[in-house]
Every structure is written in structure tokens, then in C-alpha cells.
Amino acid sequence: MFKNEKVNIIYRVLGRIIVLGMSTYVLYPLLKGLFLGWFDSSSKQKSSDEKIEAYIANTQNDEKGAYKEINSQIIMRGSGDSLKIEARKIEDYYSKGGEYIKTILLHSTPEDGDVTREYDSPLTKMVQSDFVYDQDKLIPIESELSGEDKEKLKEHILSNFEDKF
Numbered sequence: 001m002f003k004n005e006k007v008n009i010i011y012r013v014l015g016r017i018i019v020l021g022m023s024t025y026v027l028y029p030l031l032k033g034l035f036l037g038w039f040d041s042s043s044k045q046k047s048s049d050e051k052i053e054a055y056i057a058n059t060q061n062d063e064k065g066a067y068k069e070i071n072s073q074i075i076m077r078g079s080g081d082s083l084k085i086e087a088r089k090i091e092d093y094y095s096k097g098g099e100y101i102k103t104i105l106l107h108s109t110p111e112d113g114d115v116t117r118e119y120d121s122p123l124t125k126m127v128q129s130d131f132v133y134d135q136d137k138l139i140p141i142e143s144e145l146s147g148e149d150k151e152k153l154k155e156h157i158l159s160n161f162e163d164k165f
Helices: 002-046 147-164
Strands: 048-058 067-077 084-094 100-109 113-119
Touching: 048 147, 067 147, 084 147, 100 147
Parallel strands: none
Antiparallel strands: 048 067, 067 084, 084 100, 100 113
């Protein structure tokens, strides 16, 4: 009898530990989401950052040409697990000799993924105009943009995407 009582006590303790562990496993994400939603919902909605850039970069191994001129808009909303990033890029591709090859517009969202369109006329602006490709030169080369330049570039990017998407 004494032995059975010890076994029963051990089983009850183990059972409670297992139930406590399982309930913590199940309830923790629910409670975390609930409490963070209450205390952090306003900051998540307001947490937004935007980056507008104009730069020149080397092409990747699977891309045509030697370098590309890029105008980009990157918008980051939220934080942590709820971070959502939207990107718009205009990429003009050039050969080593500076001959234009093609333009690719890329719109990337969490919902739709990457959507691209290809065009046959250059669209980028506000990049270094006197750039000459040199294989040994360090790239990327970013253009210094004032606040006003960034606004103009943003309008340029958005208008191209409205027209072509």
C-alpha cells in the first residue's frame, strides 16, 4: 500500500507538471498576442519608416549587363513579427561600355510577392551622370539626396508605377 501511495503521488505531480506545461504552451502565444495587442497596437500602426534612394550597383551573376542604375522606395511598417516591407525599384541595366540594355520595375509586397515588368527605355534619375564603369571601382555609389530631391524622386517612382502597373 505504501508503495502505491508514492506512485500515486508521483503520477499526480507529473500530471500537474504536464498540464501546467501544456497550458503554458497553448496559452502563452494567445496571452502574448492579446496583451501586446492592447499595449502596443497604437505604436505598431504608427511605426513606419520610408527610405528613398538613387544609386549605381553591380549586376548580379544572373543579370544582364555590368551595372545598373537604381531608384528605390522601401517602406517598412510595424515591428517584430508584424513587420511588413513594401519595395518599389526601377533598375536600368547597362553594359561595361555604358550602352543601355533594359529597364526592370519591381514591386514587392508581403501579399503579392515580387511583381516585375520589363521596359526598353531608361527611367532612373538622380544618379551620378558622369559615371564610367570601372571593374575595379567600388560600387554601389549612392547619390546624396536632399529632402526635396527625395520627395521628387518618390513622386517619380510612384508615377512610373501607377502608369505601368
